Amino acid sequence: MKYNEIKKLSTTDLVEKLAELKTGYTNLTITHSLSPLENPLEIRAARKTIARMSTELSTRSTEE
Numbered sequence: 001m002k003y004n005e006i007k008k009l010s011t012t013d014l015v016e017k018l019a020e021l022k023t024g025y026t027n028l029t030i031t032h033s034l035s036p037l038e039n040p041l042e043i044r045a046a047r048k049t050i051a052r053m054s055t056e057l058s059t060r061s062t063e064e
Contacts, residue, residue: 001017001049001052001053003052003056006052006053006056007056011057011060014053014056014057014060015057017053018050018053018054018057021046021049021050021053022050024046025043025046025047025050028042028043028046029043
């Protein structure tokens with residue numbers, strides 16, 4: 001998810017999406033440790049998206 005798309009989301013949507021992505025990231029890492037993923041770069045992409053969303057949430061909380 002690009003940063004521009006993240007900025008357009010409301011704060012509640014952002015929190016919900018972040019929770020979903022964290023769960024998905026955990027599942028990806030567990031699956032990868034048991035048997036290799038077909039595309040292990042998905043883990044990196046998920047981690048970066050989580051970081052982007054967390055950054056946007058912290059930015060919004062400091063603005064308020």
